Amino acid sequence: MTLDPGSAAIIQLAWARHLGLDDEAFGTSLASGERVVRADEAVRTVEFIRLFGSSALVGPQWLIDAAAGIPDDEMAQHVTLLTLTRSHGGHGLGAAALFFADDLPLRQPSEELTVSHGNPEAIELEGLCPPDDVNEVGLSELENRYTIVHEVDGRRVPVACGAYAEWEGLLAHLGVLVDPEWRRRGLGSLAASIAAHEALAAGLTIQWRAEVSNTGAVALARQLGLTAGGIHTSVQLG
Numbered sequence: 001m002t003l004d005p006g007s008a009a010i011i012q013l014a015w016a017r018h019l020g021l022d023d024e025a026f027g028t029s030l031a032s033g034e035r036v037v038r039a040d041e042a043v044r045t046v047e048f049i050r051l052f053g054s055s056a057l058v059g060p061q062w063l064i065d066a067a068a069g070i071p072d073d074e075m076a077q078h079v080t081l082l083t084l085t086r087s088h089g090g091h092g093l094g095a096a097a098l099f100f101a102d103d104l105p106l107r108q109p110s111e112e113l114t115v116s117h118g119n120p121e122a123i124e125l126e127g128l129c130p131p132d133d134v135n136e137v138g139l140s141e142l143e144n145r146y147t148i149v150h151e152v153d154g155r156r157v158p159v160a161c162g163a164y165a166e167w168e169g170l171l172a173h174l175g176v177l178v179d180p181e182w183r184r185r186g187l188g189s190l191a192a193s194i195a196a197h198e199a200l201a202a203g204l205t206i207q208w209r210a211e212v213s214n215t216g217a218v219a220l221a222r223q224l225g226l227t228a229g230g231i232h233t234s235v236q237l238g
Contacts, residue, residue: 167207
């Protein structure tokens, strides 16, 4: 599905505010063809983003100077930021593809489902999943949770959770976690769809962040009908 131009503007506004830029920064970047930069000597996380053809870089002045001649395509690669920050103890937080939606087709489950809005089920689900998956999704930071629960031997077992956090008051930052034993059954896309439709009903635009190396997360974004909008690369300074 394609994004409404107004939705793209809302996404750019949310990211401009997140990065401490002027509200119109991304529109200015697109018109001028130049990268938006913000020098901040106090930041501990350097961030570069490409968003709908615009780009921005936030970090100390020495980094902005070092990056001045490097094209956006190279800056979007995680290795570039790592190389630029190595002498300052930079260690990688990764590169993530960004996907968005302002409308999505409704997915109907093939059977009747129980969906819990409670925290205990989401916490129990985290205990059933590998730590890397738990850390990447960060359910604890996504306050609106919709956990699909199955009856197994008379016991209610959480199998998948779709969740979102309101982000900069404009976007719904979406995350999905599925018990490894219940994967490849369509539960991840179903849980994501439930959370996404709740967020859309609340008037928010959907944002999905997938590590570029996480082929499953990227595939799920496309399966849901989300639109690719950019890439976000970040490095923590030592």
